[in-house]
Amino acid sequence: MYLFQNQFMPKEQVPISPEDRGYYFGDGIYEVFRVYNGVIFEPDGHYRRLEKSAKDTRIALPSSISELNGNLEELIRLNELTEGIVYMQITRGAAPRSHPFPKQAEPVLMAYCSPMARPLSTIEHGIRAITMDDIRWLRCDLKTLNLLPNVMAKQHALDQGADEVILHRSGTVTECSASNFMIVKEGVLHTHPANHLILHGITRDVVLKLARELSIPVQEQPFTVENVQQADEAFLTSTTQEVTPIIQVDGQTIGTGAPGAITVKLQQAFAQLIPAASPSL
Missing domain, CATH: 3.20.10.10 (D-amino Acid Aminotransferase, subunit A, domain 2)
Structure with a gap:
């Protein structure tokens, strides 16, 4: 299962627009969370860095950190992930291709789990x-x-x-x-x-x-x-x-x-x- 905005869905149903600015410009931020034994490792540090990246790139977080964390924990549960990572990215949103920030664009959040053993x-x-x-x-x-x-x-x-x-x-x-x-x-x-x-x-x-x-x-x-x-x-x-x-x-x-x-x-x-x-x- 993937997380898209606030909804959980199969990978094939994730509706990423071809006009997403992450695709055009790399106009987005991301975090990679390590999961050990079903638990996110050092979540506070990751969320602090996410907030800094969002603030400095002027990308609005689509929900509160508490809500984001709750969704990631549910994503881990749905995927029955024990050892691995959660990848999450937030782009500025979808808009016709133009360098300036679009005046009206909703940030797009996508996240997924990937099993990964310790190296x-x-x-x-x-x-x-x-x-x-x-x-x-x-x-x-x-x-x-x-x-x-x-x-x-x-x-x-x-x-x-x-x-x-x-x-x-x-x-x-x-x-x-x-x-x-x-x-x-x-x-x-x-x-x-x-x-x-x-x-x-x-x-x-x-x-x-x-x-x-x-x-x-x-x-x-x-x-x-x-x-x-x-x-x-x-x-x-x-x-x-x-x-x-x-x-x-x-x-x-x-x-x-x-x-x-x-x-x-x-x-x-x-x-x-x-x-x-x-x-x-």
């Missing part, structure tokens, strides 16, 4: 990455539908035989194609500050909180590609990939070439936050 293999063994210029726009803090640069970056990594790309602006590292990025050097955790150059990741926030609880020093300051090459550990964080070690960058081994001690400690602490029992559906 246990990559969490345990790590992945390889390459570096690439970050040529995206300067409002990466907004979670909009304009993802073609991210898509092209990810495909570039796959074409080069790597799993992910680490983006940088003139040598200063920002994030990955669809995740945040962190390194560890001499016991200190480093990550780019949460400004307009990166997406303010929900898992990123959780991991930084866990690091402080574990007395791991944290520096939210810019660092360079050279710093990455000299790092003891590196990992990415995201809703779907959790805390995934990066063991090689541009063909160069990071640290020992295996997930580092601090990365593993953060993985273990993160796993403790995952709901342990499924609610009745």
